[in-house]
Amino acid sequence: MLWSKFFIPTLKETPQEAESISHQLMLRAGLVRMLIAGVYSYLPYGLMVLENIQQVIRQEMDKTGANELLLPALQPLELWQKTERDKLLGQVMIKFTDRRGRRMCLGPTHEEVITELVHQHISSYKQLPLILYQIQTKFRDEIRPRFGLVRSCEFIMKDAYSFDIDEEGLDRSYCLMHQAYERIFTRLGLKCLTVEADSGIMGGSLSHEFMVPASCGEDLVWLCPNCAKTAPFKDTDTKQCSVCNTNMQKINTIEIGHIFKLGTKYSQALEAYFQDEQGRLKPIIMGCYGIGVSRLIATIIEQNRDENGIIWPIEVAPFKVIIIPLDVTNSSIMEKASVLYQKLSQEDIPVLMDDRNERAGVKFKDADLIGVPLQLILGKAVQEEGLLELKQRKTNTKISADDSVIFSKIKEAIYER
Amino acid sequence: MLWSKFFIPTLKETPQEAESISHQLMLRAGLVRMLIAGVYSYLPYGLMVLENIQQVIRQEMDKTGANELLLPALQPLELWQKTERDKLLGQVMIKFTDRRGRRMCLGPTHEEVITELVHQHISSYKQLPLILYQIQTKFRDEIRPRFGLVRSCEFIMKDAYSFDIDEEGLDRSYCLMHQAYERIFTRLGLKCLTVEADSGIMGGSLSHEFMVPASCGEDLVWLCPNCAKTAPFKDTDTKQCSVCNTNMQKINTIEIGHIFKLGTKYSQALEAYFQDEQGRLKPIIMGCYGIGVSRLIATIIEQNRDENGIIWPIEVAPFKVIIIPLDVTNSSIMEKASVLYQKLSQEDIPVLMDDRNERAGVKFKDADLIGVPLQLILGKAVQEEGLLELKQRKTNTKISADDSVIFSKIKEAIYER
Numbered sequence: 001m002l003w004s005k006f007f008i009p010t011l012k013e014t015p016q017e018a019e020s021i022s023h024q025l026m027l028r029a030g031l032v033r034m035l036i037a038g039v040y041s042y043l044p045y046g047l048m049v050l051e052n053i054q055q056v057i058r059q060e061m062d063k064t065g066a067n068e069l070l071l072p073a074l075q076p077l078e079l080w081q082k083t084e085r086d087k088l089l090g091q092v093m094i095k096f097t098d099r100r101g102r103r104m105c106l107g108p109t110h111e112e113v114i115t116e117l118v119h120q121h122i123s124s125y126k127q128l129p130l131i132l133y134q135i136q137t138k139f140r141d142e143i144r145p146r147f148g149l150v151r152s153c154e155f156i157m158k159d160a161y162s163f164d165i166d167e168e169g170l171d172r173s174y175c176l177m178h179q180a181y182e183r184i185f186t187r188l189g190l191k192c193l194t195v196e197a198d199s200g201i202m203g204g205s206l207s208h209e210f211m212v213p214a215s216c217g218e219d220l221v222w223l224c225p226n227c228a229k230t231a232p233f234k235d236t237d238t239k240q241c242s243v244c245n246t247n248m249q250k251i252n253t254i255e256i257g258h259i260f261k262l263g264t265k266y267s268q269a270l271e272a273y274f275q276d277e278q279g280r281l282k283p284i285i286m287g288c289y290g291i292g293v294s295r296l297i298a299t300i301i302e303q304n305r306d307e308n309g310i311i312w313p314i315e316v317a318p319f320k321v322i323i324i325p326l327d328v329t330n331s332s333i334m335e336k337a338s339v340l341y342q343k344l345s346q347e348d349i350p351v352l353m354d355d356r357n358e359r360a361g362v363k364f365k366d367a368d369l370i371g372v373p374l375q376l377i378l379g380k381a382v383q384e385e386g387l388l389e390l391k392q393r394k395t396n397t398k399i400s401a402d403d404s405v406i407f408s409k410i411k412e413a414i415y416e417r
Numbered sequence: 418m419l420w421s422k423f424f425i426p427t428l429k430e431t432p433q434e435a436e437s438i439s440h441q442l443m444l445r446a447g448l449v450r451m452l453i454a455g456v457y458s459y460l461p462y463g464l465m466v467l468e469n470i471q472q473v474i475r476q477e478m479d480k481t482g483a484n485e486l487l488l489p490a491l492q493p494l495e496l497w498q499k500t501e502r503d504k505l506l507g508q509v510m511i512k513f514t515d516r517r518g519r520r521m522c523l524g525p526t527h528e529e530v531i532t533e534l535v536h537q538h539i540s541s542y543k544q545l546p547l548i549l550y551q552i553q554t555k556f557r558d559e560i561r562p563r564f565g566l567v568r569s570c571e572f573i574m575k576d577a578y579s580f581d582i583d584e585e586g587l588d589r590s591y592c593l594m595h596q597a598y599e600r601i602f603t604r605l606g607l608k609c610l611t612v613e614a615d616s617g618i619m620g621g622s623l624s625h626e627f628m629v630p631a632s633c634g635e636d637l638v639w640l641c642p643n644c645a646k647t648a649p650f651k652d653t654d655t656k657q658c659s660v661c662n663t664n665m666q667k668i669n670t671i672e673i674g675h676i677f678k679l680g681t682k683y684s685q686a687l688e689a690y691f692q693d694e695q696g697r698l699k700p701i702i703m704g705c706y707g708i709g710v711s712r713l714i715a716t717i718i719e720q721n722r723d724e725n726g727i728i729w730p731i732e733v734a735p736f737k738v739i740i741i742p743l744d745v746t747n748s749s750i751m752e753k754a755s756v757l758y759q760k761l762s763q764e765d766i767p768v769l770m771d772d773r774n775e776r777a778g779v780k781f782k783d784a785d786l787i788g789v790p791l792q793l794i795l796g797k798a799v800q801e802e803g804l805l806e807l808k809q810r811k812t813n814t815k816i817s818a819d820d821s822v823i824f825s826k827i828k829e830a831i832y833e834r
Binding site for chain 1: 422423424426450452453456457458459460461463464467482484485486487488489490491492493508511512513515516517519523530533534537538547549554556558560570571
């Protein structure tokens with residue numbers, strides 16, 4: 001991609017509307033723009049980040065044998081009346097009456113719809129276990145949307161649902177999802193904590209939250225500074241670690257994932273029964289597993305940045321390399337830049353070329369801001385000695401070398417993680 | 418993918434709710450399920466089809482230099498009041514008041530939102546031309562949703578928007594999109610007609626519709642049976658072809674794409690101005706370009722099917738090959754099936770293995786129904802003579818041969834189009 005052909009409106013100034021650092025950087029790096037409070041447009045660069053995150057999630061979900069589908073946002077309210085969750089969700093749920101007089105809502109989550117679908121198609125133990133998931137847009141009428149994509153009214157979630165014949169089956173599915181979540185968050189460059197949590201409006205017997213420490217986080221968690229054990233935050237009394245007796249500390253976190261053992265709450269309410277081996281009719285045992293996909297963008301930035309901007313983890317980075325020719329009026333430098341661009345593209349390494357006629361300082365600042373992991377700088381040394389300069393965004397280390405050394409360094413950085 | 422691990426509920430009987438052949442086949446082949454009238458869930462197989470279609474659209478859009486982004490479904494109604502389209506759309510637009518008292522709507526299209534975005538970021542002729550597009554979910558409160566995905570209340574569109582400094586620029590952008598549409602529809606296996614059309618609620622000076630002949634189509638078009646010239650259908654008087662004077666025939670079609678020269682309607686209403694080379698302030702000249710993405714699934718099926726089921730065009734097919742071992746209790750046949758499955762997977766050829774313990778008749782019927790282009794059948798001849806059977810779904814031709822011949826035939830069918 002050429003910068004001149006890419007709609008990436010970076011900002012020098014920090015927008016006043018942004019309260020958190022990730023929100024500031026998302027606006028400054030041209031990832032998103034606010035339409036109204038809690039509602040955002042993903043600009044091209046932001047969408048590329050989003051797609052890379054979704055790719056990692058899909059790969060890890062598919063590895064567990066889960067099947068991806070796509071459920072609708074429009075839902076009949078009567079489905080929610082059957083589980084009585086219309087009352088529980090209250091004003092958070094966006095409701096309207098359609099022109100034929102039917103009460104409708106926009107799905108804030110999909111337990112009801114998926115259970116209804118499974119009810120229609122699963123009737124025997126032979127068809128179980130089954131895990132279904134989707135990556136889809138949810139709607140919630142937040143009273144106080146905040147921090148850009150962290151708490152918004154229209155957001156993208158990965159929601160998975162497991163269907164089993166018994167508690168042992170649910171344990172296996174729950175464990176599969178738990179492990180997949182660990183792999184996903186590691187690949188996305190996140191250090192996260194797991195906390196046993198309240199099941200809240202979902203219901204069910206057990207749940208775990210995946211929490212990322214971040215100064216703008218609004219969810220408090222007890223963390224032992226000695227052994228890293230966590231505990232749910234329920235009251236303000238200082239808690240003692242159950243492992244090492246140390247006084248625990250209260251830290252701010254952002255919730256990025258939540259997994260629940262639901263049991264039979266939804267299958268009973270919506271009559272999703274199956275016949276077991278003895279021919280007895282039983283409610284399907286369910287679990288549900290969410291990841292806040294759009295929120296992940298903000299969270300990854302909170303943990304992967306410095307004073308100059310974003311530092312994308314390799315798997316998330318839309319471009320692995322940015323080529324920066326310092327003087328675009330110099331034809332021999334531009335020829336060299338073009339050869340390098342072709343070569344990287346041919347090797348399927350996503351590359352951005354800053355072909356703008358801007359001062360070196362502007363280009364360096366923008367390259368740091370938008371967080372491309374590797375900067376390939378073409379200055380005077382290219383012409384004089386045939387040397388390229390490679391800067392690692394994360395470590396700020398630079399090397400000067402010829403093409404072949406630089407290329408092997410690039411591949412090392414991308415593939416040898 | 419193994420059939421036994423794939424959530425693909427095929428139906429032997431034709432569901433009563435389905436009025437058109439494509440709708441019947443979509444339900445029978447386990448592509449979609451209705452939640453309520455006009456609202457559908459994509460099951461895993463349907464989602465795979467949808468993603469392949471989106472992939473083709475993205476590739477052809479990106480070739481034109483267009484940038485992909487993602488705009489929100491939630492929109493403030495005031496934006497629509499500025500262009501006065503809130504009145505034009507009337508009850509088709511889903512509206513509600515949020516809990517803070519703001520009048521909101523669900524986007525039935527995005528001219529207003531994208532013009533507002535461009536208004537914020539484009540100020541100079543140097544930043545133009547620009548083409549932005551998205552693949553996104555739209556909402557319309559249809560009074561009479563019909564034919565499954567052909568006319569539904571929640572549907573997926575590709576909508577692109579071009580921004581130019583003058584009419585010549587708009588002509589170029591319009592032509593680029595027109596050509597991209599031709600390539601997209603050809604790759605998707607569709608024979609379509611282009612018709613000069615009414616601009617309707619979009620406004621603007623010129624528009625073209627892309628229409629696919631289909632018996633269930635509700636849009637009438639005049640077509641010359643002699644020279645294939647088309648004309649828009651405006652009245653019922655028989656029209657004469659302007660090229661060859663033949664009496665034109667009225668045919669039923671489905672609209673799959675519509676491109677518009679919008680001019681300055683939106684840029685003026687929303688103050689999207691730019692400075693030209695002389696420093697004069699001018700409204701940006703716009704075009705918009707839509708494709709009904711979810712509707713394409715139905716349309717492709719209408720044109721690519723026979724009495725036994727769907728016949729996916731190669732680019733659309735989620736699986737290019739289905740391996741059908743006729744006796745899954747025979748371990749040597751299953752071993753052979755497994756080796757073939759591995760080999761195809763290693764070559765990145767998407768393959769489905771029907772590992773169900775079902776009668777041959779059931780397997781053949783399902784394979785035809787779900788429309789996999791190539792069927793690789795392992796019957797008795799595998800054991801006795803080492804021969805595989807390859808059936809082309811489209812032509813119904815079969816060959817028996819050894820592995821190497823069969824593999825070269827498979828690659829020929831997939832890559833040498």
